[in-house]
Amino acid sequence: MDNTPILSMMKKCDILFENESISNGLLISTFSYYMSSLMHSTKKDSGIIYHTGSSIFDLLLTTFAALSCLVYDELTPQELVASLNPGDIIIYKDRTRAEFLGIDEKGFVKIQYGSTKGKYQSPITETISPASFYKIKPYQGEATILDGRGILNDSKAKIDFLQSAFETELSDISSVTKKSVVVVSSRDFADTFINNIRIRYDGTESVCITDLMPVSYFSENKEYPYRGNPGKNNPVLRFTNKVSVARDQVYADEEKSIFAIAVLGGQIVKNGESELPDLLNRRSLKKAFISVPIIDGFDSLCETYTDATVFACTKDMLLSSSLPITPQGPLTLEIETQIANILDREIIEYDADSIINSEEYRDFRHNIQAVRHHVQNDDLIDRLIIESYSLVNYLSNITFPLNMVEAKRQNIEIVFPSASEKITFIKSVIENYDGVLATLLLKISDILDKAYRAVETKNPKEALLLKALYNALESGTVLVLVPKSYHVDILKSLLPTDISANTQLYIKTIGAFDHKGSYDSVLFVGCLGTKRFSIFSVFVSPIVKCLLYPHERPLYDYQKKAYAQKEAKLNNRSAIKYDFGNVDEEEAIQNVEILDDFEIEEYIDAITIKTALQTISNTVDGVTTKADIVRVATTTDGESVFFTKYYTPYIFDRDQMTVTESTVKDINAGDMLLFTKNSDQTKDIVEEIIKKLAVSNEQINEAFRKSKHWKNRLLKYKQENNLSFQDLSDEMKAYGTPKHAVTLRTWLNPESRIIAPREEGSFYQIALICEDEEMMSSPEAFHEACNTIRSLRIRILKLIGQSVIKNYQHASENVSFLSSIVRDELDALSQIVQIDAIADVCDVQVSVTYANRPYAL
Template structure:
């Protein structure tokens, strides 16, 4: 092409959806070499990143002030706005990188995929994700490029230029080509016949027309106990000891749960007693058999001792990590710093491990042993009753890989045979269907389950909730109407406040590390900074001054028994426009209200309560609230930067606020991603609201 043919400006744009950290790394690292000259991507075309608030962050120098040719954002919703924007460049393509971004926008993507004006759409994600399987099944006409084992065997070569990137890519290729999944079948414990009998008895109870909260609790606890017994690589006695000492919290001791379902079964109608008694009997035998030691414990410790390097241990529940760490310390294996214990839904498939140990036939949205590309060695610890389902999964995985090779745009040599699993598949399908039905039954009634687990007696206080969220840690949270969650905004490197009704799947929420009560993490950090004299004296003074209006209102309402409606009516009669719901929001600590929006609201509170001092200093109190509001926003920004710094490894503190927060955030905060959220109108015990809790299912 001659110089004259090269356009000086480009009138088309492509929109890319990826995390900001990934965008920063790629845009900053990509360059093109012509002879001995390196030219950066940003020297060739203008590139910008767009946040959810429509702020544009330019990469490099765009001297010509041309519209970006590459537009990057972390949200599909923002990408949609960019693609549909009138005027300016014509948007011809969309690229979405990562299954997490896909999960957050499953409802928005189909429309964009079907738009005629977009010439091309590329969706890039790991083959071992549930999202990729769904996409391949739903878009049969789409061209598919899949890095399967057969493809890599035919097309991969050793790196010619060795650098961290090519070495990492070569290791990833090795993890696929040389991957070996080993199922260690451990003799003893429950055989297939007993396991099937247990499932059939559970189904009989579940399917009966008898309905009660006791029945719901029986099903939840029985199912949970069997899952515990099947996957425990530690003695049940050790777990109970850690629960008793409070080291493992929010989990009830197995012997207490077993006693409760035994008592519950006694109260069932006669037509259910045989099935319920069978369930209890099998669980009691298992409890006694595994109390002092489990069959998987020896195999697990041997696997830990055998492998070196970075080891991932996949467990069904997060609290397993606490018990396993204690088990390792008892066997002097806790000195190994590279043992990472996580649930299947918290698995990071971007990491490489020297080995992955799975404590049972466990899978999730982010982990499937047969599709995982994160290690060459994956070892599943299975009892005899687990192996048949695993064999069927192996066969299904081979069929799925065969489909990938068949549909791939690059031909591969693929030999495929269907294997037998060793038992009547009708029986296996029956058990799988029972599992599915029971899980659906349990998932549909977490509120009932939580009432049983956290009842606290007949006089328990209840709270109205508007949403139930399930996190990727398998914990859940019940959110009240006025609750404002701290949501991590990766695009802005900050944390924003979002009311419960506006939360959505994929949101990452920042909680305080607290199991006893709900805490405001911003308030916790601000108080800590004040107590340790890390803020100027005028901020400390403003903090206490800003709280006077709310204390006055609360004290007055307690003394007089006035309701929020009564306060609102009196303020309205005095000429101040306010609603009852506004008063309730002021009083609710979960709403994080620092001050009313208007000065006259504070003056009215002072008049109603007869507080002359507050009335005279209302303006000072209002201004103090403004100062504290700004400080809280800075803390929110610093929390976001500190957490993202921990995640990405780029934890450079740019100012004293960020440095102060970063020092405290490790001990003060935990981040959880919403996997599903359901909006409800119900009530639960007040001690369970607005915090992550475990329903041990």
């Protein structure tokens, strides 16, 4: 399909991100061919894109999907006009609202609109021929005045573009597009796309997406239109960040106008993976796309969607379908770097002297499995399995002698679990058992004790680590990857100053790893990995180094051959045909005699969560109020967290020095969360800081009072009148400000940190409903007050992030009145934990005392 409309357009036009062309080069041309072929096909198609990690792919995918709505839309101007009824309000020439009077016997349309002369407005009737029907657009807004007030859009850009890029006849250009597409992505991506993507045509002319079609972003209960769309017509391009919202839109689409869906990004796919199969297989959806970086490990998608065509940026594919180009800006430089890393990456192994040999490590894992199957529903044994497995991983990945590390821990310079205490606990458990089980436990203990002694005073990885870092830092930036956050603290504390203070050194956990980064080299402290991540899936650098003990070698070889198998599978499924070396997939993976670590890890995660649930269910605290729990997490410190649906967690990013508000659904293993320390009730640390500021600042005090007043009055009104949230929603609608019941629940939920509605008119409607004279007399004051508190929260969150980093670095900071309050409040109230494991749960209730905070069970 070399002459599809999209491909023909690409030959004439450039897709620009800001002023950078992102539509050139052999790889992008290959991707454009793949996308345009699927879009042009009349049958139901789905595609899985495994890209290099560059945002160019998602930007182009979204552009092609949006343009396909225009190109393949079957609604003609004549059909659009025929659907109108006399009395309907329309937009004429994108300049004025007019009344549609009907179609005369000759097939001409008659409309009427107002013309203002001086202080008077006189109606004008105009007749429109069929050749000019493209100038008529339905109006779905609420205005009734027949003039041009509030109409800012100009359809000339759309007409010029369609005529030039697609050679569309003027009489065939409908003012409204019936087809639409849903893109599931982050809100940041949606905003970035709308604000920065333009299509250049005719050499110098350009058009943005909102010139061509209505675009909106959808939350769970509200639509947020982007600029344009004077006719208030249904959006053609629909963004949302949840698969569930996309599903609801598709299911509610009675006219079947949504013909395509695109799901962008590994995290979006992961969050919605249970809902995706049913949605993508829906008959009304003619096109469906999933786009993820090839490093994210979502090769299982191929097994789930067996009929999908695959575009995969494997090494073999890039060898045949990419050529170097001269980068024109940051995005094209990024993709060229990623391609080079995939093609030329070198993996260097540093072999460390043994602390336990491969046979002993294999015996250790076999013994763990044997104990697991020998005894079930034994809390002490469950804990021993957890502690034993975590200890062997800790000893494998620590890079300094234990006595040095323990000294830092005892001086409270670093907080992390004690290896010696774990050893003591494991030995104490053995005394409670006899027979075969005691023998198995003793074997486990002996192997752990041997490994412990081997790194107690001298660590075989230390010299290798220092050598690798000194050499790497001479060549540029270095990323060191470690398993958990306390390893970051250990390295920063014990590395020589000339290394730890080097601004080219970055240390991150694999949970915080970002595939969009770029470094001159990457160093793994051990054979780290998860089901969706391994040493061989890292392409942020041309050089990857790994410190390996002999007992880590089998897992390393397993990862290596598993990645080769993955590439072979993707090559075999690829829609792009090219020559590549055949790999015997079965032989490649079965040659490695290795017990599946991931099975043990999943078991440990499961029993950890199970133990937390069992313990909390047996806890009696005298509090009868229960909270519905949707997710349960354990921390690296051994505490448990029971999350409710509407809780707003604070996630700490140590690299960006920021604290951001997130959602419970988006919490992942490895995330660092900021909580208040244990007290009688869960507190919002940001609100506590605002209260301190309000004591000495009358303006903040008044703004804070107003930000609480509207919520308290509305909640009181609901309770006094025994209203449901749906009842309240109906009242809001009756007063002219419709709000979904879910929105109102979020506003009034004590766990939610919603400050206030963003529309000033909402305060007036709330005042009318509640008969609140203060709010009614000055709704703008309440609106401004809530904006003040909202801005203050953002500023405080930024200061919290900076202050936490300073505490980690034991560094001084520039002290202001606000920063000093933040620092004091953090010292008194804050607690930072790292999520070790997290799972969704249902039908679980706990006392509100234990909800949304770390708790040692």
